[in-house]
Amino acid sequence: MKILVFVNHVPDTETKVKVSADGKTIDPAGVNYMLNPYDEIAVEEGLKLREKSSGEVVVVSLGTDANKETLRKALAMGCDKAVVLKDSSPRDSFGVARALADYAKEYSPDIILCGKQSIDYDDAQVGGLVAEMLGLPSISVVVNLDVTDGAIVAEREIEGGHEIVHSRLPAVIIAQKGLNQPRYPSLKGIMDAKRKQIEERVVSAIKPRVEVLAMKKPSAKPPGKIVGTDASAIPELVRLLHEEAKII
């Protein structure tokens, strides 16, 4: 089975990001980057599919040389091959999907896996766009997956419950948290990954259809209010929660 996984290189969840001087991008100085956690779930699922049915897992990432760190981690987890599509120009989700779909078209995988969103810009569009561009079925927010003889049964997380759906390969599977628990790369896997080549391809920039005008930090939280320090404050507290905060 040819398994293709899209992975993104994103700022670590614990990093405090700053907006760059241009007011449109984040300042990369002092930011730790990581494999996007949802994509990590997609990598794990790809590895599990390979373990079940043999074949190969190829990981692809769009960005710069810095993305190799994330690709190296995916290789260390056990992926067979990694490709970096190099283009540092700004791209919207459509532009990202275009580059990934072009690669996928050439590689012609049996299944494409990716996370439901990247935790940097949270557009949550790439999986669906790639499926559309390739004319493939896509199943999103997948929390359980079974692929047998080309038939897919997937469980999707929906509001207040789960939905079980059926489709056939080839397809795009968009992973949600809960699909699996990603493995740690073993130290042996890290050393093996060192010997694997990361293929580099330059992709040409395309004009974004959506342009970022400005990026802002959220406004500071207003300070808390102490209504009182004993039981006599309760009626006022209830009134405020009801009328001002509107949460009860």
Place this chain on the structure above:
Amino acid sequence: MPKFQGVDYYNIDALLSEDEILVRNTVREFVDDNVLPVIEKHNRAGTFPAHLIKQMAELGLFGATLPAKYGCAELNNVAYGLMMQELERGDSGIRSFASVQSGLVMFPVFAFGSEEQKDYWLPKLATGEKIGCFGLTEPDFGSNPGGMITHAEKKSGGYVLNGAKMWITNGTIADVAVVWAKLDGEIKGFLVEKGTKGYEAPEMHGKHSLRASVTSELVFQDCLIPGKNLLPKTGGLKSPLMCLSQARYGIAWGALGAAMACYDAALQYSLSRVQFDKPIASFQMTQEKLVYMVTEITKGQLLCLQLGRLKDQDRAKFTQICMAKRNNVYHALEIARTAREILGANGILDEYPVMRHAANLESVKTYEGTHEMHTLIIGEDITGIAAFN
């Protein structure tokens, strides 16, 4: 507390390779996910978190620098050191477990064992199927191991061991002990398997330090072991000291991890703790303490990194390893104590890691060569005059 982000004041990461960073980050994540949530509970109860052994083995933490043919990761020494740093950021006891299994059991089997011994033991020790311990120190011979009383006698069917060892990490839970004993006056290494008649390994209790680690005595009373259990290439005190150099190298890095945990806790605490209407981080005396910590951590990192590079080129002198162990553990303990001061009364609670690290580091300062002995070893190296005999 927010997730640990590393301490890298001097952009030392730029001196590391991609795979060295990945090894460190993987072990860091493992420690965050699996060690930190349970360590205080085990420290309180005085128990080793044995459930971690299998996970540590799967990650490849045991014998990580040894050849792949034994199932090991074949890391370089810098990656190995970074791994030890992260393990000890969790707890000195966890790092001690890995140090003993790797540097004091797998290393001597690899360096001094027969092909048969290597093929049998190394894969089992790498997967954690078997656990090892290292018996050198005796009740009356610590800094002077050459005076050991434990001895072996050649008899028909093998060797008979008599004597006792003390302060042995993993002793009670070990399946195999690397035991150093005098055979016709010369120090030799022997493998003693758990369950051998005449061999007992009772656990030592009442420790205020390394509580999440098993420490034991080893007692040999007319203990007959097969002739094939002699480590054939051992000879003289140099053999166990070579093992200790391996372990000390890991400790030098490990101490940085404990220091980083304490510095990180102190920095976070000082920024959130308000006295006189401002965070205590805004007071000069607190800043001086934090600056001391980050400076010593940075110096220690550079000391270890260069030592690791030398070791990878097979050019590290054992006295250089002594210097890194001596310096880094000394400052790690000072940093832990200073962090406790910054945390004030909260510093003594196990809600924070600093008192546990401080207590652990008291042991680390003494074991694998005391601070004083390392001073004298380096002193002898630079003056040519031995001050201890």
